[in-house]
Structures are given as structure tokens and as C-alpha cells.
Amino acid sequence: MTVQEVKQRFGIIGTQSALDRAVFKAIQVAATDISVLVTGESGVGKENIPKIIHHLSHRKHAPLVAVNCGAIPEGTIDSELFGHEKGAFTGAAGARKGYFEEADGGTIFLDEVGELPLGTQVRLLRVLETGEFIKVGSSKAQKVNVRVVGATNVDMLEKIDKGQFREDLYYRLNTVEISLPPLRERKGDIHLLFRKFAQDFSQKYRVPAVRLSDEAVRVLETYRWPGNIRQLRNLVEQLCVVESDREINAEVLRQYIPEIDRRSVPARRDDALSQSEFQTEREILYKVLFDMRNDLNNLKQVVAGLAGGSFQAPQAPPAEASLPVLRHSEPASNPEVPRYMDLPQDDEETLDVDSAVEPDERLSLLDLELETIRRVLERHKGRRKNAAAELGISERTLYRKIKQFGLD
Ligand SMILES: Nc1ncnc2c1ncn2[C@@H]1O[C@H](COP(=O)(O)OP(=O)(O)O)[C@@H](O)[C@H]1O
Ligand SMILES: [Mg+2]
Known part of the structure; x- marks a missing residue:
């Protein structure tokens, strides 16, 4: 052969x-x-x-x-x-x-x-x-x-x-x-793979295939794809299901591509740390802390459950938590109900975990949360669905937090 x-x-x-x-x-x-x-x-x-x-x-x-x-x-x-x-x-x-x-x-x-x-x-x-x-x-x-x-x-x-x-x-x-080479070293194949996956998912979900504008193609080709082909496939599936417009432009696409890779520092470092890089650095820290806080909440929930005699399992961490766009990576078993949309996943809502923290610590954690949410919302130009996806919380939780912090 x-x-x-x-x-x-x-x-x-x-x-x-x-x-x-x-x-x-x-x-x-x-x-x-x-x-x-x-x-x-x-x-x-x-x-x-x-x-x-x-x-x-x-x-x-x-x-x-x-x-x-x-x-x-x-x-x-x-x-x-x-x-x-x-x-x-x-x-x-x-x-x-x-x-x-x-x-x-x-x-x-x-x-x-x-x-x-x-x-x-x-x-x-x-x-x-x-x-x-x-x-x-x-x-x-x-x-x-x-x-x-x-x-x-x-x-x-x-x-x-x-x-x-x-x-x-x-x-x-x-x-x-x-x-096998990483996807970032196969730039010429990125659009090819995109079209193949667009075709696959158009059949799976019985919708027309998504297409990319020229500029959107360039966005894909300059991204560093830490999750490689699996991440690309996942992104195409999300686009296919979530976006109503079949022609995807660069602006829409950017909302699906994390500017930073959570829990991992950018691979290449230049000598002079520019202002924008500094921003990114800070965002990484915010995000890591934000995630840690969510983990902490889950843990507290377990402890609270154990203490109360009713064990409540925390939400299982996503399989590949280090890659934001992969958070909802499992293919939806039923095409009618895509998993990434509005399924509740906010166990953290059920417990007032904040009350278990020292007052000072609580203040700074709230600060941190507010700042993270503000930044992510800003980046997604107020689109809550995308912001919630990036934060790994449900839209409902995000909505509640926006109210809580008066971020409207
Ligand atoms: N060259 C390729 N063309 C099309 N799809 C591919 C290609 N390589 C990998 N894939 C798809 O990408 C996903 C990840 O591949 P996988 O073999 O599980 O990666 P790894 O084991 O290296 O983590 C799978 O869905 C696979 O079908
Ligand atoms: Mg594998």
C-alpha cells in the first residue's frame, strides 16, 4: 500500500x-x-x-x-x-x-x-x-x-x-x-483539516458546513494549537453547533480561541516584556487563581457533604482542563441537545462556600473573581455564552455573578 x-x-x-x-x-x-x-x-x-x-x-x-x-x-x-x-x-x-x-x-x-x-x-x-x-x-x-x-x-x-x-x-x-509533528508546524494543513471537520459535523448535525473568511483562516494559522488536531476538531464542532451564521469571520473565531492557554505559560518568551505580554501574564495568574477557587469550592462541598453525612460528589474536572476550548469536548450524544449550550453545571451554586473563608481572604477572592469575570466579559464583548464557556461556569451562574457584582 x-x-x-x-x-x-x-x-x-x-x-x-x-x-x-x-x-x-x-x-x-x-x-x-x-x-x-x-x-x-x-x-x-x-x-x-x-x-x-x-x-x-x-x-x-x-x-x-x-x-x-x-x-x-x-x-x-x-x-x-x-x-x-x-x-x-x-x-x-x-x-x-x-x-x-x-x-x-x-x-x-x-x-x-x-x-x-x-x-x-x-x-x-x-x-x-x-x-x-x-x-x-x-x-x-x-x-x-x-x-x-x-x-x-x-x-x-x-x-x-x-x-x-x-x-x-x-x-x-x-x-x-x-x-508526529505538532499542528503549529503543519500550518498548510490547518485549513484542510478545518474543512474536513466542517464536513463531518455538518453531516452529524444535519446543518450546512461552516466556512472561514480569509482573515479567519489566518487567525487559525497563527494560533499555536496546544491541543493540536483534537483541539481544532473540537473548535469546529463548537462553531458548527453554536454559530447561526455559517460564514465564520475572524472576530467570531477569536472568541473561540483562548488568547492564553490556561495553566500554561506561553511557549516562547521575548526578552523585553511588552505591556501586552504583561497583561497576558496577569491574566494567566487571574485565571489560575480563578480555577483554584473553583476547585476549592468543590473540595469544600465534598467536606461539607461528608460532615453532614450526605456525600455529594463534586463536578468531575473536565478531561483536559488545561485547554479552555476543550472544556466541553465530549461529543454530544444527542445532536438535538448539544452539551455546550445551557446545561446546568454549577454545583457551586448550592452552597454558600464563601462563608467558610476568613473575611480578608474572602475579600481578595471576591476581588479576584470580579476582575476575572470583568476581563473575560470584556474580551468577549459582553457575550455571556462565550464568556461563561471560557470561565468554565454555566451562563446562569455568570448571570448571577454579573448581578452580584453589578457588572451590567
Ligand atoms: N491527520 C489527521 N486527519 C484527520 N483527523 C485526525 C488526524 N490526526 C488526528 N486526527 C483526529 O484528531 C483527534 C486526536 O487524535 P489522537 O490520535 O487521539 O491524538 P493523540 O493520541 O496524539 O493525543 C482524533 O479525533 C483523530 O481522529
Ligand atoms: Mg491519545
């Missing part, structure tokens, strides 16, 4: 040579059993690579098992990956197959492999070197025939330096490295 054919078959959009090179490498190694490590920032499309490798290999009729190593608690990861015997630990009522056994004859994709605990790394190294593993609570080694593809968005060499990742395992995993 050629690179073009593979891209078509797997829905991979892009014309940049770095992307083609990655696809080419995946095709080349597919027929072998060599371990592959896929590297690249979050959202660049790393999951495409194990799919290509698996489906172009002789293993294609056996399972491709994907495991997110970063999402499994340290206490259970060994048993999830390698299985356990009956009675191996408290609560292990029966024996259980691990993912390696389930993937026998096929491929296992270890996403966020850099997050594996050291003990698990030893077990993994053993499988890679001998094709053998031992279930938790067993003393008998079992054979398994699995091809391993790992992925990571962290600097593995730094992990090794810090003693968090075994060097021998790294070299064993990284026999071939396939790296």
Missing part, C-alpha cells in the same frame, strides 16, 4: 512531509514484529499509527488492544495488563485474563507508556525480551505472542534522567520511533 492509500483508508488528512514520513515508517514496520514508540504532543493523531501497523500486519485478524497506561491506578495496573490468579489480592474472587493475554496473536497499544510504574516496567521488559509474563499471584510463566506499540507525549529522556523510566525498556520499546 502506498502512503496515499493508507492515508485515505485511515482518514488521515494532511500534506506535510513529516506526516507522510510517519505514515511511511508505519507501513514499513507493519510486517515485522519490531516494537514501535510513537511520539508527539497530545492530539496530534498518535492513535492512527498503531491502527495502521496492526491492520497492515499479519496480525490483523487477531485483536488490537489499546490500553491507556496513564488512566489505570498504580495498584491495579499489573493485574490489568498481565491478569491475576484467584485470591491474588483481597477482592480477587476469580482469576482474570490481562490485556496481554487478550491481545495474544495481535497487537497491544500502550498509550502514555511513560506513565507506567517502575514495577510494571520490569514486567513489560520481560515480555518484550522473552515473550513471557507471570500473572499477579502466580509463580508460573506464560507465553504470549504480542506486538507492542507504545505512545508518549512526554520527554522520555527526561523521565529516564529522573529515574522514572528504565533506560533498557526505553531502548527496547523505541526500536523504531515514529514522531
Whole structure:
């Protein structure tokens, strides 16, 4: 299969040579059993690579098992990956197959492999070197025939330096490295991807596709896309659902692009800190504090719930809280009721948490809140829906706060 054919078959959009090179490498190694490590920032499309490798290999009729190593608690990861015997630990009522056994004859994709605990790394190294593993609570080694593809968005060499990742395992995993470029280095592909996603969502929501003005295209091309293709896809979905005008101009678009990336400092720093950068810096601090305050409120709610005997779970943090536009990233299951619109999500309303804080502290927290809300509203030219989305609170809560602070 050629690179073009593979891209078509797997829905991979892009014309940049770095992307083609990655696809080419995946095709080349597919027929072998060599371990592959896929590297690249979050959202660049790393999951495409194990799919290509698996489906172009002789293993294609056996399972491709994907495991997110970063999402499994340290206490259970060994048993999830390698299985356990009956009675191996408290609560292990029966024996259980691990993912390696389930993937026998096929491929296992270890996403966020850099997050594996050291003990698990030893077990993994053993499988890679001998094709053998031992279930938790067993003393008998079992054979398994699995091809391993790992992925990571962290600097593995730094992990090794810090003693968090075994060097021998790294070299064993990284026999071939396939790296995917960040979106900001694929400027030429941004508009292409936009059009593809606009098409996808127009079908999904049965509305005409959104289009960009020339200036809006330039806005997209100069943004630094910390969340890469996932973030772009998300943005197109929001535009598609929220905006009534199908032609998106730069001004509308800017409201969907965070000027700052919350909880992360701009990647590039110039020597002289200009006034505007100073503003940005301050905004970052405001935002971080604002978020912390929300977290604090959630915590207090839990504590209050525990004290009162009625545990009330706090709102789960969004999966990718560091990227503002991804706050509402889950695709709406029902196209009629898009999640980003007006669903209440303001648990903080139910409790007068402010009363639990010292008076002075309360004053400065209120100040901070007022200032943050004022700035965000200003940036969104008073559009509450967008401001609320950026702040991560519901429109209803924002409305109440505007009243409270007399911000009208
Ligand atoms: N080249 C591409 N063309 C079209 N969509 C892509 C491309 N690369 C990634 N995507 C989409 O972007 C999203 C993020 O990709 P994913 O593989 O989950 O990223 P990663 O694992 O690197 O964080 C997915 O919805 C995926 O389908
Ligand atoms: Mg991923």
C-alpha cells in the first residue's frame, strides 16, 4: 500500500512531509514484529499509527488492544495488563485474563507508556525480551505472542534522567520511533483539516458546513494549537453547533480561541516584556487563581457533604482542563441537545462556600473573581455564552455573578 492509500483508508488528512514520513515508517514496520514508540504532543493523531501497523500486519485478524497506561491506578495496573490468579489480592474472587493475554496473536497499544510504574516496567521488559509474563499471584510463566506499540507525549529522556523510566525498556520499546509533528508546524494543513471537520459535523448535525473568511483562516494559522488536531476538531464542532451564521469571520473565531492557554505559560518568551505580554501574564495568574477557587469550592462541598453525612460528589474536572476550548469536548450524544449550550453545571451554586473563608481572604477572592469575570466579559464583548464557556461556569451562574457584582 502506498502512503496515499493508507492515508485515505485511515482518514488521515494532511500534506506535510513529516506526516507522510510517519505514515511511511508505519507501513514499513507493519510486517515485522519490531516494537514501535510513537511520539508527539497530545492530539496530534498518535492513535492512527498503531491502527495502521496492526491492520497492515499479519496480525490483523487477531485483536488490537489499546490500553491507556496513564488512566489505570498504580495498584491495579499489573493485574490489568498481565491478569491475576484467584485470591491474588483481597477482592480477587476469580482469576482474570490481562490485556496481554487478550491481545495474544495481535497487537497491544500502550498509550502514555511513560506513565507506567517502575514495577510494571520490569514486567513489560520481560515480555518484550522473552515473550513471557507471570500473572499477579502466580509463580508460573506464560507465553504470549504480542506486538507492542507504545505512545508518549512526554520527554522520555527526561523521565529516564529522573529515574522514572528504565533506560533498557526505553531502548527496547523505541526500536523504531515514529514522531508526529505538532499542528503549529503543519500550518498548510490547518485549513484542510478545518474543512474536513466542517464536513463531518455538518453531516452529524444535519446543518450546512461552516466556512472561514480569509482573515479567519489566518487567525487559525497563527494560533499555536496546544491541543493540536483534537483541539481544532473540537473548535469546529463548537462553531458548527453554536454559530447561526455559517460564514465564520475572524472576530467570531477569536472568541473561540483562548488568547492564553490556561495553566500554561506561553511557549516562547521575548526578552523585553511588552505591556501586552504583561497583561497576558496577569491574566494567566487571574485565571489560575480563578480555577483554584473553583476547585476549592468543590473540595469544600465534598467536606461539607461528608460532615453532614450526605456525600455529594463534586463536578468531575473536565478531561483536559488545561485547554479552555476543550472544556466541553465530549461529543454530544444527542445532536438535538448539544452539551455546550445551557446545561446546568454549577454545583457551586448550592452552597454558600464563601462563608467558610476568613473575611480578608474572602475579600481578595471576591476581588479576584470580579476582575476575572470583568476581563473575560470584556474580551468577549459582553457575550455571556462565550464568556461563561471560557470561565468554565454555566451562563446562569455568570448571570448571577454579573448581578452580584453589578457588572451590567
Ligand atoms: N491527520 C489527521 N486527519 C484527520 N483527523 C485526525 C488526524 N490526526 C488526528 N486526527 C483526529 O484528531 C483527534 C486526536 O487524535 P489522537 O490520535 O487521539 O491524538 P493523540 O493520541 O496524539 O493525543 C482524533 O479525533 C483523530 O481522529
Ligand atoms: Mg491519545
